[in-house]
Amino acid sequence: MAVHTGADDHVITVRRSPAALMTIWASRIFVRPMLWLLPLHSPIGVLGYRFTQVVACRMWLAAMLPATRVDATGPKGRTVGEWVGGPAQPGDRVIYYIHGSGYISCSPWTHRGLVSELSRRLHRPVYAVRYRRAPKYRFPAAHDDVLNGYLWLIEQGHRPADIVVMGDSAGGHLALGLCVQLRELGVDQPAALVGFSSVVDPTWQLAQAHGEHIWDQFVSARTGRRIMHTYLVGADFSDPRLNVLGAVGPDLPPMLLQTGGSEALGSDSEHYAAALRSAGGRCELEVWSDMFHVFQMGYPRMSEARSALDSVERFIENIDTNHTATA
Template structure:
């Protein structure tokens, strides 16, 4: 059941499924303590974190679509990633997907299940970009790779109005940062942005304040910044690529942000949505009560995840309807 809390806000109240309760229990027992204890200043800690994230992402056993790997040079730099669900001709609609995991882990492979489901539901191929990871590569390496991937699509003849950008967690932060970069370059914005549990404040001050109100089954307000510091060490947080909240404006594309009600990052999406609307932009927000970080990954087993992706379908249909006019 959806309860309206604002013009474009919904708190989605559902009874937790058995699969969701089991996931929450496992995260509390294994994932959250492991992430806190791993020494991310060492290679052993980094590889341990990456292994934990691979398990968390791939444990859902969702069906995947065929994929085609891409590794190509271009005037803006190297573009690495994969097409899932085919490859569109110029003029066809597509999704540009940016994976998350704190800038330190994951890849198009770990997210191929969710990406495949998005491709099936939305009837369009997805380009999942692979960007360089911390701690070997620090800011702005990932941001450069994401921008290069988007520009490569434009160079191939795809129009910005055909592209919907999606990202989860740190990938959501990269998606929001991409919009600011396109503004600085004087380039057209994508048709829309969809964010799953997006990071908005890379300092994690918003999350740490919200940490007092929830018990996040996956990550705490202290662990999050420790992870992201592997990428952001020495970065200027006032840089518009990082300070995405300060870059809101009416020129940004319409957005749908989803978050779990029990995660510390829920406040990031709430505050960003309110700020963008106050600045004259369109941003729909859904907070799914009791759900955890990027719960949409569990679409194969979780009814809550399938419901969230139903909302993504409705949002994208509304964007398509506008472009068809």
């Protein structure tokens, strides 16, 4: 594995493992065609999309820690989710995880394997929020649920400095949007944010331009836009909760963004990292060559995914050390 580093950019060159090659093959012949063909305007199409995503997320048969369901009243309404790695005690350091899948699919259950691994590696419980999904619920339902989950954690006795927010794909977009909402409310930012293949531009224009240079084995920009439209139809894309690229600032938490070198969304993370650093914020960017969308899910079999999670460990250890030194 070769790592080429700039000031805050890391282009990590890896040789694809057999597990990665098998995943790419399966995506090309099953996942990408299914996502393209499914009619998302019909209930059957939505169910088909969700089934495809369940297969993609759970195909690794990852070991899962026990989960404790949460259904509670938060400061701004109901919060639903689950504690993975045991319910946290007030004052514990915790992870707040926001799952992805285009605002239309997946759940804490589909991501419980990855969330369990993060809990084991970082030695802290994870609250994985379950937000309302499209097409039944549209913007800003998911954003409201994610904000309420964060505020509920604070209400339970967790300081923002003890919370690390993580998200993948659309969950990464929600995580970035959460930081904007916290700014507007005058609520302290979390200790850090980690994004896996995060959506930054919900119009998918950045992805479309990037897609002219690479071929995404998982989803095209056109398909991604069609999927997210089920949640964003009628939305104002200038809203700072959506236009997170235009809402960067030095007050945002330190971030680690990881993306695959062969995914259409790769340029989203690149643009966000550059913009945040230009605005005076801290953002580390890792581009994993030849890797696909949210490849971290393959950690049980893929050496590349395990190495990426090793990097997450180092990033969070550094955050913890800095907080301890300044406490």
